[in-house]
Amino acid sequence: MTSDPGLRAEVSLARRLGISYKRLKGWEPVTTYTYDGDGRLVSSRPEVEWDETEQAWMSALDAYEASLCEHCGLPRDVCHAPTLEGRVKVPPPSRCHVHTAMLRAQNDRASYNQSVANKGGARMGQYDAALSWGFTLPEPATSVTPTSPARQR
Numbered sequence: 001m002t003s004d005p006g007l008r009a010e011v012s013l014a015r016r017l018g019i020s021y022k023r024l025k026g027w028e029p030v031t032t033y034t035y036d037g038d039g040r041l042v043s044s045r046p047e048v049e050w051d052e053t054e055q056a057w058m059s060a061l062d063a064y065e066a067s068l069c070e071h072c073g074l075p076r077d078v079c080h081a082p083t084l085e086g087r088v089k090v091p092p093p094s095r096c097h098v099h100t101a102m103l104r105a106q107n108d109r110a111s112y113n114q115s116v117a118n119k120g121g122a123r124m125g126q127y128d129a130a131l132s133w134g135f136t137l138p139e140p141a142t143s144v145t146p147t148s149p150a151r152q153r
């Protein structure tokens, strides 16, 4: 589980879907029917989906996730290794312009609420934590058609 990201992704997907790993891979239960001496059906029993192997896949995924560092998301035995100390490089951050715009709008609203409150206005922003914020992206830039070479007459 720790050394195979592809397997981990599949077991994780199975868990999100609420199905076993073997079912994700195409397994379907076979039902065994039992008949009495006169040919009448007396019982039917489908194969078990969550056998010990399937339980072990989910337990292994849980154990892997529990081994991850709460700060960086890497396995602790990697990011806490003494040999890594002082050798990690952090590149400059990138900015999410959507989140920035939403934070700016929320800040503007809070400033407005405060200015109204300072003038003795109504209690503003009391339930602002319950607001859902959306956004619109600009229209995609119109594509520029490359000019074709002038035709010869």
Ligand SMILES: [Zn+2]
Pocket: 069, 070, 071, 072, 073, 074, 076, 079, 080
């Ligand atoms: Zn870490």
